[in-house]
Amino acid sequence: MTARRCVALLVAALLVGCSSTERSDATPTTSASGSSLRGELTVSAAASLTDVFAAIGEAFAEQHPAVTVRFNFGSSGQLAQQIAEGAPADVVAFADTTAMQVLDDAGLLAAPAEVFATNELVVVTPPGNPAQIATLADLADASTVALCVETAPCGRFSDQLLTAAGVEVEESSVTRGRDVRSTLAAVTRGDADAAIVYVSDAAAVGSRVEVVEVPEAVGIVASYPVAGLADSDVGGVATAFVRYVLSDEAQTLLRDAGFGPP
């Protein structure tokens, strides 16, 4: 009895000793930002942020090893609506201040949103530009143009762009993607003649599309706000992530991905 109890105590002591050693070994001492943050962070972000936020998330997790960052990418309008109806999220980053306003009006934000990047529209075509799209007006003659749905910011901006340029593309030639990445896919798969997406999306797929610069696009700028949500369980981590997105490190990543300054 006594011997067994001794062994049990010994094993317990070893386990405790080992685990605390592991913990201190695993925590890197390189970062000065403090690894005391822990938990699972859910970030709901606009589809156009897919690649760059994955990189930002990775960099953030490196500095805070006890934090797991999960992303939920989609159309800003749809995400805002889902969150307003109770979908769980800790941080939101949208391609449009209108979508963020929905959450602000519902009192769901922990603090006022801040704009962390901007984006502009661009026309993309499959490599080789088979339909010879050179100007916005050419889109009216194309057999299939891919645009985002009107409930997504890129859809609203695209419609705005076409209206401002006086170009009318027949709805019967437009395939509407539910977010900018599915709109882009209509061209990268090769069968849509052109799509209107963000500069950052064109940069993300590189040579899989050809970019057609349209001067009229200069006037339309998408502002990307980011904010933490009020009823988050990991409020401290959320605030840290928002700060990180606004930091120089993340801003460099955003610039490299084709986003403009806030």
Next chain:
Amino acid sequence: MNGGRVVRSGGAGTLVSVMAVAALAVVALPLVGLLRRVDWAGLPGALTTPEALSALRLSLVCSLAATAISVALGLPLAWVLARRRFPGRALVRGVVLLPLVLPPVVGGVALLSAFSRSGLVGRYLYDWFGVQLTFTTAGAVLAGAFVSLPFFVITAEAGLRGLDRRFEDAAATLGAGPAEVFGRVTLPLVAPSLAAGAVLAWARALGEFGATITFAGNIEGRTRTLPLAVYLLLDSDPEVAVGLSLVLLVVSLAVIVALRDRWSGELRSQR
């Protein structure tokens, strides 16, 4: 009824009943929820908006065309599967029935790899004939035919297998040629199965979403069938989306009712 069997009250009997009610609730509650969601007063208005009318018209055209293709191509295939023995018959049947189980969006990806402008066959269609199937109504029909063909084939094959060959043999003995035997003896006898198969195929083609949106895109008036319209309008115009959902629900109900003898008739014959 079944004479001589003791029915246990309480215990296992009650548990089974409770679980049966739970199973029914899983299906019935969402349907009841949908019916309650409908704004009945605004329904006629919602269903006559340009988006709704376009989707209704397109769905009708695409589903009927897909069914016609499924029947025209499916009947010879069902015949071969039912009547001819050849090596690999089970494999052929397996391949034909695959779209029954394949996730529809996967079907769409598969269709793209075969029929897009850079696809296996699509590239020749485009380079030689200038024909593009993606983002077209024909593409939506193709997606519908892809998912509905197995429904027709499986039903038609079962019908052909269940046929008493003696009628055909008798007709042949009396001097009828193969075409006449088929037209005047076989076809009338399997007609109920063929009709049921066509209805099932039509219902499946009508409800197709994943393959259509992936292969044919989401274009108003060209490929935005009812399910795609519901998906799109859910965010921007929920009243129309719910109204169109009701239309599909009613059509589905009509199909179930039309084929009710199939579901229960087979069971009846087993007693």
